Amino acid sequence: MAALMIWAAVAIAAIVAVGLVRVLCGPTRADSMMAAQLIGTGGIAVLLLIGVAAGAPAVVDVALALALLSAFAGVGFVLGGARR
Amino acid sequence: MSWALDALSAVLIGAGVLGFFAGTVGLLRFPDTLSRLHAVTKTDNLAVGLIVLGLMPQVDGVGAALRLALVWLLLQASGATVGQLIAEVARRDGAPPAEPAASGRRDRGPRP
Amino acid sequence: MTAWFDVGLALMALGLAWRAIATRRAFDSTVAFVIYGLVLTIAWVRLGAYDVALTEAAVGSGLTGALLLGAAHRLERAPADEDRPSAPLRALLAVACAGVALGLGAVVLALPQVEPLQAVAAASAAEATGLLNPVNNVLMAFRAIDTVLEKMVLFAALVGVWSLAPDAAWGRRPGRRFPPAAEGPLTLFARVLPPVGVLIAAHLLWVGADAPGGAFQGATILAAMILLVRLAGLADAPPVSSRALRLLIVLGPAAFLGVGMAGVVLAGAPFAYPAAHAKAIILVVEFAMLVSVAATLALLVVGPPERAQAAP
Numbered sequence: 001m002a003a004l005m006i007w008a009a010v011a012i013a014a015i016v017a018v019g020l021v022r023v024l025c026g027p028t029r030a031d032s033m034m035a036a037q038l039i040g041t042g043g044i045a046v047l048l049l050i051g052v053a054a055g056a057p058a059v060v061d062v063a064l065a066l067a068l069l070s071a072f073a074g075v076g077f078v079l080g081g082a083r084r
Numbered sequence: 085m086s087w088a089l090d091a092l093s094a095v096l097i098g099a100g101v102l103g104f105f106a107g108t109v110g111l112l113r114f115p116d117t118l119s120r121l122h123a124v125t126k127t128d129n130l131a132v133g134l135i136v137l138g139l140m141p142q143v144d145g146v147g148a149a150l151r152l153a154l155v156w157l158l159l160q161a162s163g164a165t166v167g168q169l170i171a172e173v174a175r176r177d178g179a180p181p182a183e184p185a186a187s188g189r190r191d192r193g194p195r196p
Numbered sequence: 197m198t199a200w201f202d203v204g205l206a207l208m209a210l211g212l213a214w215r216a217i218a219t220r221r222a223f224d225s226t227v228a229f230v231i232y233g234l235v236l237t238i239a240w241v242r243l244g245a246y247d248v249a250l251t252e253a254a255v256g257s258g259l260t261g262a263l264l265l266g267a268a269h270r271l272e273r274a275p276a277d278e279d280r281p282s283a284p285l286r287a288l289l290a291v292a293c294a295g296v297a298l299g300l301g302a303v304v305l306a307l308p309q310v311e312p313l314q315a316v317a318a319a320s321a322a323e324a325t326g327l328l329n330p331v332n333n334v335l336m337a338f339r340a341i342d343t344v345l346e347k348m349v350l351f352a353a354l355v356g357v358w359s360l361a362p363d364a365a366w367g368r369r370p371g372r373r374f375p376p377a378a379e380g381p382l383t384l385f386a387r388v389l390p391p392v393g394v395l396i397a398a399h400l401l402w403v404g405a406d407a408p409g410g411a412f413q414g415a416t417i418l419a420a421m422i423l424l425v426r427l428a429g430l431a432d433a434p435p436v437s438s439r440a441l442r443l444l445i446v447l448g449p450a451a452f453l454g455v456g457m458a459g460v461v462l463a464g465a466p467f468a469y470p471a472a473h474a475k476a477i478i479l480v481v482e483f484a485m486l487v488s489v490a491a492t493l494a495l496l497v498v499g500p501p502e503r504a505q506a507a508p
Binding site for chain 1: 108139162172
């Protein structure tokens with residue numbers, strides 16, 4: 001089972017890494033932001049899979065911290081860059 | 085029993101990986117910003133939800149399973165909020181709506 | 197399989213680092229830097245350094261993103277800097293930066309192959325302090341004086357930031373004011389998230405005794421929650437002249453320093469703990485530091501007072 005989880009983690013990492021194209025090419029700032037959001041979500045899924053596969057609850061805590069703060073950059077993008 | 089749980093986990097995690105694949109394809113291939121946003125927010129909800137459901141039988145104890153569920157709930161909340169905020173930015177930056185209201189859907193297009 | 201994963205991670209980290217410094221738009225650079233933080237978090241997990249991964253996750257996705265976006269916003273508003281440095285000067289800067297990087301790399305490669313920080317000793321000291329997490333044993337017992345000084349550095353940094361305030365604004369509320377937003381997704385989010393954040397920060401402080409976590413990671417998360425409430429316009433920071441705010445900021449360092457000095461009398465050496473109550477004392481000090489570090493980090497990101505008029 002652990003091997004399957006690692007495979008899934010590698011697959012997700014490879015898939016969302018392709019989304020970097022949108023970060024690099026845009027075309028709009030909104031596209032960069034949502035690509036960053038997708039990569040963040042993918043990173044959290046990768047951490048959950050690695051953590052459960054390795055039986056390390058601390059990694060789930062790392063994912064928890066990332067999930068809690070995952071909106072933070074997005075909120076900052078919108079308010080810092082766009083509001084008046 | 086444990087082989088059944090393992091099979092369930094494998095199916096759910098596999099479906100979650102497919103969800104990420106679909107979200108990324110949508111992000112890369114959909115024609116305009118708001119459609120792409122639609123694809124990305126589905127990933128936050130569905131793909132991570134499937135992975136979390138798939139991992140739940142594999143952890144020891146209710147506490148660990150609840151922490152996995154909390155990760156998913158937090159991502160739901162932040163995905164919904166950031167989705168709204170990004171759509172606001174996209175509209176301000178002048179992204180056209182996905183389709184004119186002629187399709188008969190009850191969506192509130194950009195207000196004048 | 198996992199080797200390829202690690203190679204991919206390293207390549208992504210390098211590519212994103214290059215993007216963050218090579219792009220000319222501050223916004224693109226910040227996006228690249230935030231994703232770079234995520235890649236580094238996963239890299240630390242792969243290296244088994246869960247404490248560092250937790251710190252990188254909390255600082256990288258919470259505070260530095262907000263700090264850099266604030267800076268990018270200011271740069272966009274400021275008049276563009278037209279005079280580019282001359283080509284020889286730029287070449288000199290490139291050589292100097294590369295020299296620093298190569299020097300650091302050489303130092304890392306030249307490190308002696310011995311156990312750094314006596315990790316074995318730290319791990320075996322668990323009985324003495326009651327903490328099973330060797331990282332926290334080092335932070336709170338073995339190198340307590342370093343940790344106190346780190347908190348003092350944060351305090352000094354805040355004094356430095358506040359010293360940038362113009363005279364007319366001194367004593368007023370720090371940072372620019374975020375108008376109370378109309379009721380919307382962000383306001384709801386900023387009301388729902390902080391209670392969960394407080395819970396997770398307390399969890400990290402508590403498990404920090406025996407597992408990866410601790411006061412600094414918890415404080416970073418609390419600071420992010422404070423900033424979220426402020427960004428949503430639900431609350432403003434107190435004036436920097438507020439006595440309560442200043443007491444809050446010195447509470448943690450003062451408690452740590454006080455306990456450290458009391459160790460001379462109670463345990464025979466500065467920063468020694470009476471063995472019977474070591475864990476309880478450390479938890480009290482960590483709680484005081486959690487509160488102070490959270491307030492200090494949030495105020496560092498908010499910036500100096502700059503509003504000449506009192507907010508209406």
